[in-house]
Amino acid sequence: MKAAVFEKPNHLLIVQRSLRTLRADEVLVRVVSCGVCGTDVHIVKGESRSTPPVILGHEYSGTIEDVGSAVKDFLQGQQVAVDPNICCGTCYFCRRGEVHLCSNLRALGVDIDGGMAEFCIVPEQQLYRLPEHFPMNASAFIEPVSCVLHGIDRAKIKVGDSVVILGSGTIGLMMLQLVRSAGASVTIVVEPSEQKRMIAQKLGASYVLNPNEMNVQDVVMDISGVGADVVIECVGKTSTSQSALHLARRGGTVEFFGVCPIDKTFPIEPNQVYFKELTIVGSYVNPLTFDRAIKALASGIIKVDDFPIKRFPLENVHEALRYQEEGLTIKSIIEPQTV
Ligand SMILES: [Zn+2]
Ligand SMILES: [Zn+2]
Secondary structure, eight states, X not given: OEEEEEEETTEEEEEEOOOOOOOTTEEEEEEEEEEOOHHHHHHHTTOSOOOSSEEOOOEEEEEEEEEOTTOOSOOTTOEEEEOOEEOOSSSTTXXXXXXXXXXXXXXXXXXXXXXXXXXXXXXXXGEEEOOTTOOGGGGGGHHHHHHHHHHHHHHTOOTTOEEEEEOOSHHHHHHHHHHHHTTXXXXXXXXXXXXXXXXXXXXXXXXXXXXXXXOHHHHHHHHHSXXXXXXXXXXXXXXXXXXXXXXXXXXXXXXXXXXXXXXXXXXXXXXXXXXXXXXXXXXXXXXXXXXXXXXHHHTTSSOOTTSXXXXXXXGGHXXXXXXXXXXXXXXXXXXXXOO
């Protein structure tokens, strides 16, 4: 089969790989679609941790081709999505139920061969059945939605809250929809790209602000009177992370959801955190949120129909990564069965 293998920084190659035989608890998945994520871009540049050589791709779904001898709950032909994050079950964190903080966490598409290939071998415990009529164009979004769901859980939004979302790429647009369904009365999206602002508007944002044309802090103050109850940073830049602290009201919550590059820092005035009594939270991957992510997409709580996605055959993986990195699409999706 064909696969996109990350060998070392700046070496992502399309190679021919043979499939090994399935172990008893494994399932062979024919990959139908695999989303490209910022993490993939960072891995290829050598800016994010991975265990090469490895087939990339951790946002994927497909149909079951074959099952191992001990697999009971899955059958050939079923549509499935894959939770890529595999925890050990026995470390300190796993035994506290914080499986995403597992000391031995490994991920398909990062440490173990993933979905940028015609087929992928997946441990049964990582598989989720997709409901009938699940929109296949939504399937590459299940993994990112599962992460955003954890972010919503961490943000602890109360009905009636005013919420600022910094950035409306894939993550910000999904966050917006969950913030609205969590009961926010006012949603303010801050995004420099006109195209992305228009999608945010269509998805029901109360206000969409272009940070290049206005003083966002003044406008948020005008709208809310006191600053936002909750500010969620979905860009992954230190500049937006810093401004998030200024946009939150006294007693407000700031969530750093976007992934800033390792080692990048910005100054914080601890007296302001004290005086404003800010709550600052992080949100890391997707602890046991995969099932709810599938339901959020299947039920239409999160809609991705308006997302301008771009599909690529596996051979064009470099182009797919470039489109994602340069923001030429909301989501690059690789379809390994397409030639
Ligand atoms: Zn991802
Ligand atoms: Zn563990």
